[in-house]
Amino acid sequence: MSYDKELTAARKAASLAASLCQKVQKALLQSDVQWKSDRTPVTVADYGSQAIVSFVLERELSDEPLSLVAEEDTGDLCKDSGKDTLQRITKLVNETIANDGSYGACTLSPEDVLRAIDSGRSEGGSFGRHWVLDPIDGTKGFVRGDQYAVALALLHNGKAVLGVLACPNLPLASIAGNAPSEYAVGCLFYAQVGSGTFMQSLDGSSPVKVHVSDIGNSEDASFFEPFEKAHSMQELTSAIARKLGVKAPPVRIDSQAKYGALSRGDGEMYFRFPRKGYREKIWDHAAGCIVVTEAGGVVIDAAGRPLDFSKGEHLDSDTGIIATNRKLMPSILKAVRESLEEKPSSC
Ligand SMILES: Nc1ncnc2c1ncn2[C@@H]1O[C@H](COP(=O)(O)OS(=O)(=O)O)[C@@H](OP(=O)(O)O)[C@H]1O
Ligand SMILES: [Mg+2]
Ligand SMILES: [Mg+2]
Numbered sequence: 001m002s003y004d005k006e007l008t009a010a011r012k013a014a015s016l017a018a019s020l021c022q023k024v025q026k027a028l029l030q031s032d033v034q035w036k037s038d039r040t041p042v043t044v045a046d047y048g049s050q051a052i053v054s055f056v057l058e059r060e061l062s063d064e065p066l067s068l069v070a071e072e073d074t075g076d077l078c079k080d081s082g083k084d085t086l087q088r089i090t091k092l093v094n095e096t097i098a099n100d101g102s103y104g105a106c107t108l109s110p111e112d113v114l115r116a117i118d119s120g121r122s123e124g125g126s127f128g129r130h131w132v133l134d135p136i137d138g139t140k141g142f143v144r145g146d147q148y149a150v151a152l153a154l155l156h157n158g159k160a161v162l163g164v165l166a167c168p169n170l171p172l173a174s175i176a177g178n179a180p181s182e183y184a185v186g187c188l189f190y191a192q193v194g195s196g197t198f199m200q201s202l203d204g205s206s207p208v209k210v211h212v213s214d215i216g217n218s219e220d221a222s223f224f225e226p227f228e229k230a231h232s233m234q235e236l237t238s239a240i241a242r243k244l245g246v247k248a249p250p251v252r253i254d255s256q257a258k259y260g261a262l263s264r265g266d267g268e269m270y271f272r273f274p275r276k277g278y279r280e281k282i283w284d285h286a287a288g289c290i291v292v293t294e295a296g297g298v299v300i301d302a303a304g305r306p307l308d309f310s311k312g313e314h315l316d317s318d319t320g321i322i323a324t325n326r327k328l329m330p331s332i333l334k335a336v337r338e339s340l341e342e343k344p345s346s347c
């Protein structure tokens with residue numbers, strides 16, 4: 001089955017959402033950053049990006065009702081204290097639609113924007129088609145001025161069949177070795193099941209097919225991990241790296257930009273080990289997972305199982321997530337198992 005039409009719509013949606021985010025990141029005011037009840041940040045760009053993606057998918061794929069599982073909801077925007085924020089989001093969304101120019105004189109009201117954001121309340125599951133969206137993955141990185149991604153995937157009967165990652169701050173050239181890049185930034189990665197992974201610049205260069213690194217000796221390999229210490233146990237990942245004989249220091253960047261960088265061979269491994277009790281969300285991995293697997297890589301949990309996106313908004317994964325190439329996977333799994341056995345149980 002081909003998902004060409006859906007992929008075209010998803011690329012447009014993620015690109016427009018990225019242009020909205022870029023505008024906000026340039027002029028980010030502290031008043032545009034709010035804190036959710038789980039003490040994580042959310043900005044006008046997270047909401048605006050979700051509204052734009054939902055709007056574009058509805059318009060481009062109008063023959064099928066939209067089922068969208070997405071991170072944000074309108075709870076805080078519907079309170080009296082959210083009215084100014086909603087006005088700013090509505091302005092941003094309308095400016096993005098007007099700049100794109102393909103939807104005529106279409107203007108959304110604040111109520112339309114609320115409806116667009118809340119169309120992301122589907123629960124997903126193992127039947128039918130569900131879009132999965134992280135409107136800004138890596139909001140902490142976005143607020144710092146660092147890496148972030150707009151991450152959009154389509155699930156069909158519980159499997160990711162396409163994925164798009166817009167990474168506005170990721171250099172177009174390799175970031176291997178943490179080298180500061182003088183090259184232009186702004187990458188769009190996209191993959192459809194069975195068709196490989198491609199990367200182009202966000203401003204529309206011709207796509208190139210990308211492939212994961214084929215390094216098979218872990219001593220020559222490098223690894224990505226979350227920038228935020230709170231998101232992954234860095235003591236554990238350095239123990240795993242030591243067992244593998246890895247010489248290079250970890251490359252710590254925010255968001256699913258890590259999956260994008262891995263898919264084009266900037267590094268060989270991505271280790272993510274959240275602390276006990278944290279439950280991973282499907283929107284943090286679905287797009288990145290298909291981008292890496294279609295580029296020839298593997299994404300599994302610490303028990304060696306493929307990620308299961310069919311159980312609703314949470315991933316039912318064991319302990320941690322590992323992405324790498326096929327040659328390195330067996331030795332990594334062995335090092336992970338040994339390191340987990342040696343880890344103090346308080347972690
Ligand atoms: N405690 C904890 N443990 C693990 N993961 C967490 C935790 N808290 C949040 N999150 C999720 O991490 C998402 C950000 O992605 P990364 O962790 O790869 O980026 S970062 O380098 O740490 O910024 C981030 O996604 P966004 O909320 O979309 O930014 C969260 O879903
Ligand atoms: Mg996220
Ligand atoms: Mg997010």
Ligand SMILES: [Mg+2]
Nearest residue numbers: 040041071139
């Ligand atoms: Mg968030």
